[in-house]
Amino acid sequence: DADVTQTPRNRITKTGKRIMLECSQTKGHDRMYWYRQDPGLGLRLIYYSFDVKDINKGEISDGYSVSRQAQAKFSLSLESAIPNQTALYFCATSDLQGNYGYTFGSGTRLTVV
Amino acid sequence: QKEVEQNSGPLSVPEGAIASLNCTYSDRGSQSFFWYRQYSGKSPELIMSIYSNGDKEDGRFTAQLNKASQYVSLLIRDSQPSDSATYLCAVKSGGYQKVTFGIGTKLQVIP
Numbered sequence: 250d251a252d253v254t255q256t257p258r259n260r261i262t263k264t265g266k267r268i269m270l271e272c273s274q275t276k277g278h279d280r281m282y283w284y285r286q287d288p289g290l291g292l293r294l295i296y297y298s299f300d301v302k303d304i305n306k307g308e309i310s311d312g313y314s315v316s317r318q319a320q321a322k323f324s325l326s327l328e329s330a331i332p333n334q335t336a337l338y339f340c341a342t343s344d345l346q347g348n349y350g351y352t353f354g355s356g357t358r359l360t361v362v
Numbered sequence: 363q364k365e366v367e368q369n370s371g372p373l374s375v376p377e378g379a380i381a382s383l384n385c386t387y388s389d390r391g392s393q394s395f396f397w398y399r400q401y402s403g404k405s406p407e408l409i410m411s412i413y414s415n416g417d418k419e420d421g422r423f424t425a426q427l428n429k430a431s432q433y434v435s436l437l438i439r440d441s442q443p444s445d446s447a448t449y450l451c452a453v454k455s456g457g458y459q460k461v462t463f464g465i466g467t468k469l470q471v472i473p
Contacts, residue, residue, distance in 0.1 A: 294460075337403075
């Protein structure tokens, strides 16, 4: 099994719908992150969580919310999806210091039509 | 000025050559530096990390760091077609140890 699992892998949704992307990890890491990746813009941080009770906004949090249900689970919600939220979404984890880099999930390709 | 800058490429090199990928960063307090490889449609995979000035070698990969010039590079020796991917530079800095990614350089190794 993958260390970081994201579901779904692909999703097409309509404008205005609420959608949740889920992430679970078996690394035992406290820190979890949600990024989106767009061509020419690279990886941009949406939200991050350093433990279950510590959730922080990243550089592009508008239109998104998150929930840290447990150490191993971190979900991302789009409250009312819009077409410019079409992107590749990655969940990632790191240890406390982050000195060993991030472990990424396999990604969710989201299309909003 | 972007926090982490990379040339998006593509950088084309012939098979067997050395590929040189470059990255500059703006925060002088940056502490840790990473290179990730990302194949098209796949997730980034950590290939190198470097924390102090100088070179760090791992197989065909060498990471180079020059903090005075705020510059980090990745050399790939004996490039193979399987090295064709996008290479992301990432820099950790700040009190919350924030990691910022560059946009990535697309490398094409021509057989």
